[in-house]
Amino acid sequence: MNEIREAPHADLLNAAIELFGRSGFEGASTRAIASACDKPMSAITYHFGGKQGLYLACARHIAEILGERIQPVVEGIDALNALSATREEIEAALIPLVEAGVAIVTDPRLDTVAMFMLREQAAPTEAFDLLYERVMCPLLTSIAGLLAAAANPPIEPERARVLAIMLMGQILMFRTCRATTMRFSEWEEIGADQKRQLVGAARVHLSAILHSLSSGEHA
Template identity: 30%
Template sequence: MTESRKPRHSTEGGYARGEETRRKLIDAAISLFGQHGFAGASTRDIAALAGVNAPALQYYFENKEGVYRACAESIADEALQVLEPALLAAQRTLDDEGATQDALIDSFVTLQCSIADLMFKKGRETDRRLFFAREQGGGEPEIGSQILRDRLRSPMNKVNAALVARITGRAENDPITIVRMISIWGQFFAFHVARESTLSMLGWADLDGENAEFVKTIVSAQTRLLLDSWRREAE
């Protein structure tokens, strides 16, 4: 599969304009891929939504697969900007053989809340949520799932499984560890995937500010209770 191209402008001003154009194309593509899927979004429509000429997309990305790959890379980059500090901190806790159970649980909750911050972030979340939903549903180019898996999901899952394993005294690859990690990690996803339904039930207009903090507080407390109960089972 063809890799996305970088702008080839040599001057500083031209490079900045090139990056702006490339960014517009990626944002437009994420929106249309989310709404219509890979097959339903044309390169012409992507260029039109970005407000650029159709040849510009070929210049930067060569083809539709190239721009799809760039979309996945961009989403991974944005996510890691939010998640990486907590991810690195959690790994440091895991590397500390003397880390207490409370420190391990704190690391898990902090990492979980960083995911919530990413999900509840205002702005372009709808387009990215739809892009994720289609990619997870299958039928989209495998390169997108590969990028998101290699750069984002696998590192997160590895650290989270290791934290649950250390807390509960089980192996990281134990099916019980994995199911527990997936289930406890998924508490925020209902607010992300079924956003409109949850907002309707709560009578909220949006999920930001005090509302987001309220959800994080409740879910974090549940997470601590579950992790602590599993810890006590192992004693």
């Protein structure tokens, strides 16, 4: 993984994230992980207590990587007084989320992170609980709160949560279903122009959701 974040034992963590992502927990051996970063196997036991400890350390490392990108967006959302905010202010607070989401799902340095997380989505372990509590839940909670605040008449919390998932899902599609999205879009790569198109499309959908909620069309 060509990651931009430094961390203690980052070489072991990055090698482990890649191999766990490609082969799963059972398929990735500690011997292969240590060999991939030219470390002795004893380093895994010494620093992480064993394979399970290394796996959870990988999840924490991923949470920190994504948290550094997402936290400023969440803080911007949470700083808004949702109860008194206008629809335009709510939309302005959520646009950085759209932009950050597109940047994350199209960053090739996060390819191995994505593989690790997709395995946890398919077969959740203790690592999923860690990723959910530190990254996904705070983000979705903030989004759902703003969507609920925009609704007139009010909507149930469950509906706000579903809308938040749908808003994020349209962006995540370009990571979780990369082969399909690339082929159907007739793209060979996702460069600057393609990223602008993704942000633009997501902003259109965000605006449509907020218009529906604030105008009463959702009732």
